[in-house]
Amino acid sequence: MSGELGYLGIGELQALYRSRRVSPVEVMDAVLERQERLEPRLNAFVTVLADPARAEARAAEARFARGEASGPLEGIPVSLKDIIDMAGVRTTAASRIWKDRVPERDATVTARLKAAGAILFGKANLLEFAYGIVHPDYGQVNNPWDTSRTSGGSSSGSAASVVAGIGCGSLGTDTGGSIRIPAAYCGAVGLKPTYGRVSRRGAGNLSWSLDHVGPLTRSVDDCARVLQVVAGHDPEDATSSRAPLPDYAAGLTGDVKGVRVGIVQEHLGPDLAPDVRTAFDAAMRLCADTLHVGECSIPLIEYADSALFGICLPEATVVHERRLSAHADDYAPMTRAQLEMGALVPVTDYLRAQQFRTLLRAEVDRAFERFDILAMPTVAFPAPAEDPEFGDAEAGASEARRTGPYDVTGHPAISVPCGFTGEGLPVGLQLVAPAFREDLLLQVAYAYEQRAGWFRMRPPLD
Amino acid sequence: MDGRIVDVDSVRAAVRLSGLGLSEERCLALLQTLAPMLDGIARLRDLDLQEIEPSGTPDPAGVSCDEARR
Helix, strand or coil, X not given: CHHHHHCCCHHHHHHHHHCCCCCHHHHHHHHHHHHHHXXXXXXXXXXXXXXXXXXXXXXXXXXXXXXXXXXXXCCCEEEEECCCCECCECCCCCCCCCCCCCCCCCCHHHHHHHHCCCEEEEEECCCHHHCCCCCCCCCCCEECCEEEEECCCCCHHHHHHHHCCCCCEEEEEECCCCCHHHHHHHCCEEEEXXXXXXXXXXXXXXXXXXXXXXXXXXXXXXXXXXXXXXXXXXXXXXXXXXXXXXCCHHHCCCCCCCCEEEEEHHHCCCCCCHHHHHHHHHHHHHHCCCCEEEEECCHHHHHHHHHHHHHHHHHHHHHHHHHHHHHHHHCCHHHHHHHHHHHHCCHHHHHHHHHHHHHHHHHHHHHHHHCCEEEEECCCCCCCCCCCCCCCCCHHHHHCCCCHHHHHHCCCEEEEEEEECCCXXXXXXXXXXXXXXXXXXXXXXXXXXXXXXXXXXXXXXX | CCHHHHHHHHHHXXXXXXXXXXXXXXXXXXXXXXXXXXXHHHHHHHCCCCCCCCCXXXXXXCHHHHHHHC
């Protein structure tokens, strides 16, 4: 029973709550039972808030009984990547440095989830400070489809837990692909919104000009509902946008006839695993039934790795500089090395990377003059045994090669499941939209998802 | 390893990293291990970017910069 309740979507649960056929208490109990049972295999959570979550569920049940439940996520179990602040609950960032850090304020996104009625039941495991490496104190999050492999990163616990039926959604962060990469490895839906669309206040700064906060869910519909709640202007985030907020879920009709999809040729390079290429090609053939699918070229993508690292390394070092001086030995060795290396990037290279960002953004925008949506595989390969180090110029760069460019430019991007390898590992399809067109991005992703049906697959955990 | 980085930036690095309390040996060890990434970053020097204004944040629609200026 816990499996069935754990896999219901937000819309389904709310209908069941309103008709009093299922109670938020039953759902919360099922989610917590599932979390406890699967945790030894997944290692997806740093902190579980079982008692407060059950109390919230009882309060939600009472609101439904009185007909007073009005929040868009009323009684819906949601987790937070443990780099996003929740008042009174420790935020560890999966690091020894923050093992006892308890914030006094909610992050803006946390406050919005609470106001919408979501039940925040846990803080999900991640790579240390979202910087690409597992800290040994916290350990790797294992992939629900093959627990001998990684869930990816850095929002690893977020992706693994939602795919395992532990919560309807989780909020993650994405600096070079940290929402979309684990989404691809685990078969989740992961959306990195436009830079400025979702507030970053209280969501653990890694690299201020690359960081994005966004949802990981099992379906595009759930993704739209969570995004709706957390998106929108925040006066406490200087880079937050006042761009109008559409009704994302209302646009999910499945009708996307005539939308032009451009396959970015530079993302079909020789590093693509054959099974990934096969799944991607099949997805594009399915899309071609209703959409105009064509070839698109963004030659500057070749240099996007350089810009990603040229910006992320020094910004992360500046963010961590004081902690690094005082507690260097408490970081995982490779996190420490990457942070120290950021001090070696000449300021001229940092500024050159920012100049390149101007060029790349313009070139991607030019691609959107011919196409409404861009498409490519999310990652070149399926989940490996361990996460490639971000600082690894080959494997680390290859993992983020198709996600990082859109952190650099800030365009919104989503990963949706598009099939499996011969070994039974999920493959992700990435779609990219013009700035602030998350509505179109979700519409196309939804239409594909409903036709392909991969999102209905469940990992072999029960 | 790219000669530019070993010869010039390693010295610069030793100076800079002394602010983090690191030894010169540690700085050079970092360069040995992580030089390929620094070489990758240095690839941007191959592009002619001199007329291009840098973007400090992505700000894709030019909206958030307007906000920051207010």
